[in-house]
Amino acid sequence: MPPDADARAPRGGIAPAGAGEDDDRLLFPGTRLHVVTGKGGTGKTTTAAALAVALSRGGRRVLLCEVEDRQGIARLFGVPPLPYEERSVAATADGGEVLALAIEPRAALLEYLATFYKLGRAGRALDRVGAVDFATTVAPGVRDVLLTGKVYEAVRRRGRGRGTEREHTYDAVVLDAPPTGRIGRFLNVNSEVSGIARMGPIAGQADSVMRVLRSPHTRVHLVTLLEEMPVQETLDGARELAAAGLPVGAVVVDQIRGDTMPLDLLDGALSGAVPASAVRDGLVEARLVRGSAPGTALVDGLLAEAREHDERLALQDAQHAVLEAAGRPLVELPQLPGGVDHRGLEVLADRLTEQGLA
Ligand SMILES: Nc1ncnc2c1ncn2[C@@H]1O[C@H](COP(=O)(O)OP(=O)(O)OP(=O)(O)O)[C@@H](O)[C@H]1O
Ligand SMILES: [Mg+2]
Structure with a gap:
């Protein structure tokens, strides 16, 4: 997690979203960080990947992150396992690009120590004596602070690889996040840390991360299937996030089965x-x-x-009605016969664009 080095940046760290031509069409105009959560196995990784593809169209550059050490993104795009390094995984004909990053707490901490405390070699020495493992696996909350801190850094990074100094490196960042059961604690951990460490750079950093997570630039989308348990978990999760002051986005209903029979x-x-x-x-x-x-x-x-x-x-219809009654914006994705491949991601990206998520 690199430092909150740009002291000249506005509070909250990222520029205000300008009114664009897309504003009428988009469900959440001005969103730069899309967090995708949901019950396990409902389609988080698939939805996050399709959303990244959709957002990259029109010559945009999008970073797709995962934090669970699962390499789900690499599998989906058919590329070798992702290192802790941004790698191109898809490009569109109009110059858009999706880069992917597997954020790993140990590498994030070493990066953090190197940039924040200038502990290049000393950081590696700490790693050798096990301090890094201790911090990332034992110290409560530190792991999640490092992971969200890296996402935050990518959201507000400017200039690198772009024409002008002030332009954002990424037009949007999509996070394939932990499941609903853990998402509240995962995103909120920075507020706990800034509460404990009231002073000093860590508190400042954690505050900045929380400000971006709670800003209108962030939306937390919940993926569900039209089944009772995931729908219930989605509604509970949305309430929990909203209560924590985190901006809830769309409910993405994945794998909807079609009427194939008259x-x-x-x-x-x-x-x-x-x-x-x-x-x-x-x-x-x-x-x-x-x-x-x-x-x-x-x-x-x-x-x-x-x-x-x-x-x-009939079960689908009943659960659809439950979701509609909850009043959150719904975005629907069909179940693709034969699973999701490259072409399938494009189809799902089309659906997300048509429904205004990208
Ligand atoms: N729209 C779809 N059509 C067909 N298959 C789908 C669709 N969406 C997801 N799947 C399939 O469902 C399975 C679960 O999807 P995915 O891996 O995206 O879920 P997940 O929520 O990320 O799971 P986990 O909690 O294990 O990370 C995968 O095999 C995926 O290919
Ligand atoms: Mg997944």
Whole structure:
């Protein structure tokens, strides 16, 4: 976590967002840090990556960070494991670029000691005697301060690699964050630290990080599936974040299953009004089975699947209604058949743009 060195920067550390042409279209104009959380396995990494791709379009430069030491971003973009170093993972035809960074507490602390206390070699000596491990794994809260501090540094960094001195290095930063169960403590830890260490550089730094996290430049998005547990966790998480003064963004509903069957046919299948013989004839007609009539097991299996599919859709609808009633902006992503590859990320990025998240 490099120093809060630019004392001339305005309080809060980043320039005010100018009114742009996109303001009417965007759900959250002026956002420079998008934090993506959600229940485990709901699609945080996928959503964060698709959002980074969407934000990079139009010649923009976006940093996509992960902090959980999982290398999920590298896997998704099909690149080798990310080091503690910003690496290009995707480029758009119009000059946009997504860079990715796996933020790791040990490297972040060494960087912090080197810049803040000018402890280059001394920092490495501390590392050898185990002090760095101690600080990053044992000292409560220090780990998270280092991780969010690095994100903060990237959000407000200026000049490097850009034409003019004053321009931000990144137009936006997207953080693939810890899950909802830990996000409040993760983002709020800086306020605890600045509370404990009332004086000195650490308190100043932690205060600055908190100011950016609580500013309108930051939005915390919650990813969910249309299932009871993730939806409940999303609503609880949104309340917890808001209570901590953190700006809640959109609820991103991922992996929505589509209606693949005409409704009258589905109703018929459910009520038993579609006779097995009709399914059998249909399969033959559509040349999905060869030769004579398909077996009873196949037909019964298909009817059972239709029923299951319908039950899932009904569950989806019910959970969608729960989310709508909560009144937060919803952004919806389809379940892509066959999972998410490069092309899939582009499709999801399109959806995020259409719905105003990017
Ligand atoms: N829209 C989608 N369509 C199809 N598959 C998806 C979609 N979104 C996510 N997935 C798949 O769901 C799985 C979980 O997604 P992802 O890894 O993004 O979740 P996560 O919240 O980051 O998980 P974790 O909590 O383990 O970090 C992955 O296999 C991913 O490919
Ligand atoms: Mg993940």
